[in-house]
Amino acid sequence: MSRKNIIIIAKLIPIVAAAVSFLLILGPFRASDVRGVTGVTVILAFMGFVFFFIGRRFAKEDKTVKILGILDILATASMAAFYALAIFSIAS
Numbered sequence: 810m811s812r813k814n815i816i817i818i819a820k821l822i823p824i825v826a827a828a829v830s831f832l833l834i835l836g837p838f839r840a841s842d843v844r845g846v847t848g849v850t851v852i853l854a855f856m857g858f859v860f861f862f863i864g865r866r867f868a869k870e871d872k873t874v875k876i877l878g879i880l881d882i883l884a885t886a887s888m889a890a891f892y893a894l895a896i897f898s899i900a901s
Contacts, residue, residue, distance in 0.1 A: 816868045820877040823857030826850040827884035831891075855888040857881035 830850035833843055861881040868874045 813868050813871055813874070816864050817873055817877065820860050820864050820874065820881055823854050823860050823884040824877070824880045826853035827857070827887055830854050830888070834891075851888060854884045857884040857888075861885075 827850075830847055833847040833850065858881065861878045864874045864878050864881070
């Protein structure tokens with residue numbers, strides 16, 4: 810595999826993790842196993858900015874990497890906004 814393909818696969822991790830974490834948090838799942846998976850996916854989604862910087866460093870000229878970088882930042886922002894909303898809803 811080329812370096813570009815590895816970077817693209819790595820940049821997909823936070824995007825998929827954000828979608829899975831929202832599904833697990835808002836879904837009807839209540840088992841203890843799901844809580845562990847939810848924790849891991851939330852951490853991976855929140856670390857999207859790290860994948861953004863890694864992709865920019867190694868393949869900054871590729872258009873696919875740029876688009877996935879924007880989605881990585883959005884994954885991080887969505888997790889931060891979700892937890893801010895949860896804090897505000899508990900506080901009121």
